[in-house]
Amino acid sequence: MKKFLNDVEHMLTESLTGFATAHSDLVEVQFDPTFVTRKQKAQNKVAIISGGGSGHEPLHAGYVGAGMLDAACPGQVFTSPTPDQMLAAAEAVHAGQGVLFIVKNYAGDVMNFEMAAEMLPFEHATVYTSDDCAVINSTYTTGRRGVAGTVIVEKCVGSLAETGADLAACKTLGEKINQRTSSIGVALTSCTVPAAGRPTFEITDTELEMGVGIHGEPGRRRETMREADAIVADMVAAIVHDFKAKQLPAQGEILLLVNGLGATPLMELYLIYNTAARLLQEKGFSVARSLVGNYVTAIDMAGASITACLLDNDIRRHWDSPVHTPALRWDM
Amino acid sequence: MKKFLNDVEHMLTESLTGFATAHSDLVEVQFDPTFVTRKQKAQNKVAIISGGGSGHEPLHAGYVGAGMLDAACPGQVFTSPTPDQMLAAAEAVHAGQGVLFIVKNYAGDVMNFEMAAEMLPFEHATVYTSDDCAVINSTYTTGRRGVAGTVIVEKCVGSLAETGADLAACKTLGEKINQRTSSIGVALTSCTVPAAGRPTFEITDTELEMGVGIHGEPGRRRETMREADAIVADMVAAIVHDFKAKQLPAQGEILLLVNGLGATPLMELYLIYNTAARLLQEKGFSVARSLVGNYVTAIDMAGASITACLLDNDIRRHWDSPVHTPALRWDM
Numbered sequence: 001m002k003k004f005l006n007d008v009e010h011m012l013t014e015s016l017t018g019f020a021t022a023h024s025d026l027v028e029v030q031f032d033p034t035f036v037t038r039k040q041k042a043q044n045k046v047a048i049i050s051g052g053g054s055g056h057e058p059l060h061a062g063y064v065g066a067g068m069l070d071a072a073c074p075g076q077v078f079t080s081p082t083p084d085q086m087l088a089a090a091e092a093v094h095a096g097q098g099v100l101f102i103v104k105n106y107a108g109d110v111m112n113f114e115m116a117a118e119m120l121p122f123e124h125a126t127v128y129t130s131d132d133c134a135v136i137n138s139t140y141t142t143g144r145r146g147v148a149g150t151v152i153v154e155k156c157v158g159s160l161a162e163t164g165a166d167l168a169a170c171k172t173l174g175e176k177i178n179q180r181t182s183s184i185g186v187a188l189t190s191c192t193v194p195a196a197g198r199p200t201f202e203i204t205d206t207e208l209e210m211g212v213g214i215h216g217e218p219g220r221r222r223e224t225m226r227e228a229d230a231i232v233a234d235m236v237a238a239i240v241h242d243f244k245a246k247q248l249p250a251q252g253e254i255l256l257l258v259n260g261l262g263a264t265p266l267m268e269l270y271l272i273y274n275t276a277a278r279l280l281q282e283k284g285f286s287v288a289r290s291l292v293g294n295y296v297t298a299i300d301m302a303g304a305s306i307t308a309c310l311l312d313n314d315i316r317r318h319w320d321s322p323v324h325t326p327a328l329r330w331d332m
Numbered sequence: 333m334k335k336f337l338n339d340v341e342h343m344l345t346e347s348l349t350g351f352a353t354a355h356s357d358l359v360e361v362q363f364d365p366t367f368v369t370r371k372q373k374a375q376n377k378v379a380i381i382s383g384g385g386s387g388h389e390p391l392h393a394g395y396v397g398a399g400m401l402d403a404a405c406p407g408q409v410f411t412s413p414t415p416d417q418m419l420a421a422a423e424a425v426h427a428g429q430g431v432l433f434i435v436k437n438y439a440g441d442v443m444n445f446e447m448a449a450e451m452l453p454f455e456h457a458t459v460y461t462s463d464d465c466a467v468i469n470s471t472y473t474t475g476r477r478g479v480a481g482t483v484i485v486e487k488c489v490g491s492l493a494e495t496g497a498d499l500a501a502c503k504t505l506g507e508k509i510n511q512r513t514s515s516i517g518v519a520l521t522s523c524t525v526p527a528a529g530r531p532t533f534e535i536t537d538t539e540l541e542m543g544v545g546i547h548g549e550p551g552r553r554r555e556t557m558r559e560a561d562a563i564v565a566d567m568v569a570a571i572v573h574d575f576k577a578k579q580l581p582a583q584g585e586i587l588l589l590v591n592g593l594g595a596t597p598l599m600e601l602y603l604i605y606n607t608a609a610r611l612l613q614e615k616g617f618s619v620a621r622s623l624v625g626n627y628v629t630a631i632d633m634a635g636a637s638i639t640a641c642l643l644d645n646d647i648r649r650h651w652d653s654p655v656h657t658p659a660l661r662w663d664m
Contacts, residue, residue, distance in 0.1 A: 002520040002537060004560040004600040004636065015599045018606030022590075022622040057598035077599075188334040205334060228336040258354075263595035265631050266389035267347045267409075268336040274350030290354040294626070299597050302632070304336065331663055 001197045003300075008195045012054055012076055019061060023326040026065050033082070035089035036061040037071045046161045046170050047071070047093045050102040050154055051086060052109050053078040055193070055299045056214060059150065062327030068158035069102075069325070070095075077193055077299070078215050080108035086116035090124075098123035098167040102154055102174060104146030105130040125167050127174030129153050131181045131307065133242035134211025134219050147214050148259040148296040148307045149181035155328065156318035177315055182242040184235045185219070185261065185305035187212035191298045210234065214261070214298045214305075228268075232275040235306045240283050248310050251284035255291070255319060257307040262297040264304050269293065276306050285310075289319055295327070333529045335632075340527045344386055344408055351393060355658040358397050365414070367421035368393040369403045378493045378502050379403070379425045382434040382486055383418060384441050385410040387525070387631045388546060391482065394659030400490035401434075401657070402427075409525055409631070410547050412440035418448035422456075430455035430499040434486055434506060436478030437462040457499050459506030461485050463513045463639065465574035466543025466551050479546050480591040480628040480639045481513035487660065488650035509647055514574040516567045517551070517593065517637035519544035523630045542566065546593070546630045546637075560600075564607040567638045572615050580642050583616035587623070587651060589639040594629040596636050601625065608638050617642075621651055627659070 005011045013031060020029035020036070029036050035051075050060040051073030060072035071089040075081035090099045099120060103113045105128045117124050131149030138145055157174045165173075187209040190199035200216035203209060208231065211219025244250065258273040260266070269292050277287045288311055296305070309315065322331045337343045345363060352361035352368070361368050367383075382392040383405030392404035403421040407413035422431045431452060435445045437460045449456050463481030470477055489506045497505075519541040522531035532548035535541060540563065543551025576582065590605040592598070601624050609619045620643055628637070641647065654663045 002540070002557050002634065004520075004563070004596065004604050006559045006561050006603075011599070011603065014606050015602040018602035018604070018609070018624075021609055021619075022602065022605050022624045054599060055597070057602075062598075188336075208334070225334055227338045229338050231336065262597050263632060263634070264336065265387070265594050265629065266394075266626070267343070267386060267631070270350035270354065270389075271338075271343060271347040272336050272350070273354050274346050277350070277353055287353075292350070292354050294598070297597065299599070300595060300634070302334070302595070329661055 001192050003194055005194055011194055012074065016074065026326055033085040033088045035071050035073045035085050036064050037089065037092050038065055041093055042070055043095050044097060045095055045164060046097045046167050047090065047095055047099045048102065048158050048161050049086065049089050049093065049099060051081045052104050053080060056296050058327035059296045063151065063154050063325050065325030067162055067321060067323035068154055068328065077195065080112045083112050083116035083119065086113060087119055090120055090122060094122050100157065100167060100170045101126040102150065102157065103128050104150055105143055106140045106145065107142060108140065123167055125171040127153060127171055127178065129178050131178060131183045133182045133238055134184050138213055139217040140215065145213050147183045147185065148257055148305050149178065149183050149309065151295050152181055152255060152309050153177045155323060156315055159318035159321040177309060179246060180248060181307060181309040182239045183305050183307040184238045185212045185214065185303060186210050186231055186235060187261065187301055187303035189263065189302040191216050191262065191301040193299065212303060214296060216298060216301065228271055229275050232272055233279060236276055236279040239306060239308050243310065253288035253311045254280060254285045255289040255309040255311055256280065256287045257291045257295065259296055259305045259307065260294040261301040261303040261305065262294065263300050263302040266293065269304060272304055280308065333524050335526055337526055343526055344406065348406065358658055365417040365420045367403050367405045367417050368396050369421065369424050370397055373425055374402055375427050376429060377427055377496060378429045378499050379422065379427055379431045380434065380490050380493050381418065381421050381425065381431060383413045384436050385412060388628050390659030391628045395483065395486050395657050397657030399494055399653060399655035400486055400660065409527065412444045415444050415448035415451065418445060419451055422452055422454060426454050432489065432499060432502045433458040434482065434489065435460050436482055437475055438472045438477065439474060440472065455499055457503040459485060459503055459510065461510050463510060463515045465514045465570055466516050470545055471549040472547065477545050479515045479517065480589055480637050481510065481515050481641065483627050484513055484587060484641050485509045487655060488647055491650035491653040509641060511578060512580060513639060513641040514571045515637050515639040516570045517544045517546065517635060518542050518563060518567060519633055519635035521595065521634040523548050523594065523633040525631065544635060546628060548630060548633065560603055561607050564604055565611060568608055568611040571638065571640050575642065585620035585643040586612060586617045587621040587641040587643055588612065588619045589623045591628055591637045591639065592626040593633040593635040593637065594626065595632050595634040598625065601636060604636055612640065
């Protein structure tokens with residue numbers, strides 16, 4: 001294993017310190033317990049807080065800022081944050097209108113956010129994301145995994161919260177987006193957890209893992225490596241099948257997110273996007289919004305995921321609204 | 333070699349088509365000859381055009397847009413674009429005030445941009461970037477290589493051009509920034525050129541290549557892998573030494589760019605940034621602006637580069653000005 005690190009024990013602290021320094025105009029980090037907040041705390045709105053294991057950067061700390069999260073609680077690599085982190089973050093950013101947790105559906109995250117919620121002295125609610133259509137139940141999951149679609153939930157719910165919407169409305173929007181979003185990932189290589197020092201799984205030069213999780217969890221099956229168009233066709237088919245299973249409309253405008261898992265060149269991500277957009281159009285969906293890049297990673301995995309979110313006026317408006325975070329930034 | 337591709341021959345076309353579709357609000361692509369322009373062409377300003385081999389994404393096409401480039405000419409992977417591309421791009425974006433080429437100093441790029449310049453029916457000038465302080469002369473280079481500092485030149489010269497500044501002023505600013513900018517890269521793994529199908533160089537699990545080029549060219553020396561702080565200390569020392577060799581002030585405000593070469597997790601880049609910022613502060617430089625991420629890549633290389641640009645009021649103002657491109661986007 002070759003990584004840029006000093007002591008595995010201090011990797012998260014050193015990296016978060018660098019992150020907070022590089023983006024000191026936007027965010028602040030606190031340690032013991034560890035959480036990231038906006039530099040300019042918001043007033044009189046629902047506080048939106050997310051978190052989870054590190055190793056998925058820029059998720060979640062990269063999405064703290066105006067129009068998106070109020071705080072993020074990073075755990076160690078692929079390890080849930082602990083309830084004291086969520087409690088301290090909530091204490092720091094609560095602005096009189098309650099707290100909404102956005103939590104990817106993994107057993108450790110669910111348990112720790114639930115424990116935090118029980119102790120929380122504020123009105124609160126939780127949105128669980130479960131957009132990964134690859135498998136039902138997985139290594140760390142009862143039910144479907146939350147993956148790259150989480151970014152769409154965080155962006156749009158963050159936008160709604162800025163308008164002064166109440167806790168119930170924020171939760172409703174988050175659950176609607178999760179329901180209208182499907183993702184599937186594919187790995188060409190494993191990731192390597194720094195503390196483990198070796199690849200999470202073995203895979204040969206002629207194989208791919210279809211439906212891989214963002215922690216290197218097994219997907220649907222080990223397949224033979226083949227040309228990109230054939231891989232993308234299977235991924236798009238899985239998403240379209242999932243839309244059908246969810247009884248979503250068989251046509252409409254979508255947001256298409258092609259997400260790199262850490263070690264995949266942008267040139268390849270755009271090639272994947274090109275095929276995915278064409279196939280989705282052929283199936284009746286119109287790609288109205290796009291995002292291509294590394295947004296929810298699996299450390300250093302070579303691989304990519306495709307996410308489609310079926311838009312409506314509401315979701316589109318909140319996706320388009322201004323956002324000003326380290327990792328997503330645009331104006332109207 | 334496992335990559336997301338269909339036919340190597342069509343990889344660039346498919347990827348650029350995806351890029352142009354994903355960012356159809358900002359850019360347009362033309363083929364035969366191949367170039368990328370802004371969707372909304374600028375009026376009455378110097379046209380800023382860059383280009384070079386592909387494989388360094390988001391450079392250069394990702395920087396086409398308001399406040400930065402007017403056009404980019406992508407060659408095949410690690411291969412210079414041809415003069416007909418630059419001529420067609422210039423024809424498409426020339427707005428009556430002349431054309432400035434921004435060219436990374438590699439023999440093929442220099443030759444092809446020079447040939448295009450000779451044939452250009454417009455007033456023109458060229459800025460060559462050569463920020464890489466690792467080596468003098470290299471595999472594809474007479475003189476120093478142009479690497480990640482090119483992004484700073486493109487951003488700031490693009491900003492100046494938007495103000496209506498003339499060709500000579502744009503060239504002067506570009507050359508000033510290049511003079512005040514030093515970079516050095518390090519590789520933990522090789523890149524793999526798709527058409528070659530195998531790693532460009534061999535490197536073991538206990539080695540790193542200090543001073544590597546963005547095409548996998550040899551650096552200063554093969555070294556033993558060690559902790560991040562020791563690697564970063566050597567990189568920072570090389571930059572500070574280069575500042576001295578260029579007779580730049582030994583203190584002042586800098587822009588610090590920590591750039592991933594393709595396969596390095598953001599978590600590690602922020603860790604590198606943390607150490608580099610601390611060491612540069614200790615040496616008398618104040619980190620006033622920061623950029624951390626994959627901005628000038630070497631396909632799928634695990635590695636990173638550090639770039640420092642000594643700011644002045646002029647450079648800082650043009651760095652801060654609004655930019656609206658696929659890969660860099662901010663408002664004042």
